[in-house]
Amino acid sequence: MRYRTAMVEEVCDSKVMYDTEFEAELACAKKSWAAVPYKCPGTNHFHITHKNKAERLGFGGRVMKCPKCEKLVKRRGASKHIGKCHGD
Numbered sequence: 001m002r003y004r005t006a007m008v009e010e011v012c013d014s015k016v017m018y019d020t021e022f023e024a025e026l027a028c029a030k031k032s033w034a035a036v037p038y039k040c041p042g043t044n045h046f047h048i049t050h051k052n053k054a055e056r057l058g059f060g061g062r063v064m065k066c067p068k069c070e071k072l073v074k075r076r077g078a079s080k081h082i083g084k085c086h087g088d
Contacts, residue, residue, distance in 0.1 A: 013072045014063040018046040 017040070018024040024037030024046035034051035050056045063072045068087040 012040060012043070012045075012047075015047045018048070021046050024048050 016027070018027060018037070021037055021039070028035040028037055028048050031048070033055070035048045036051045037046050037048050039046055062075055064075050064078055065071070066073050066078070066082055066085055068082060068085040073081045
């Protein structure tokens, strides 16, 4: 297995991971929007993304790092997490 950089791990934490390209293709077929699978750089798994590049949010579009515990949390509801977070 290749060494995974911190940035790859953070990006992967914000996405659904699929073990095979076939699983990712099945997930694409179930989406209501046009999706395509891609192999995650430096890893052995796959993610899916919007086929239309203009619709892609990218890392940080839907998640943020908690300033107290540095965990990735969804932006929607982040204030609730931050309010209860003790930094651990």
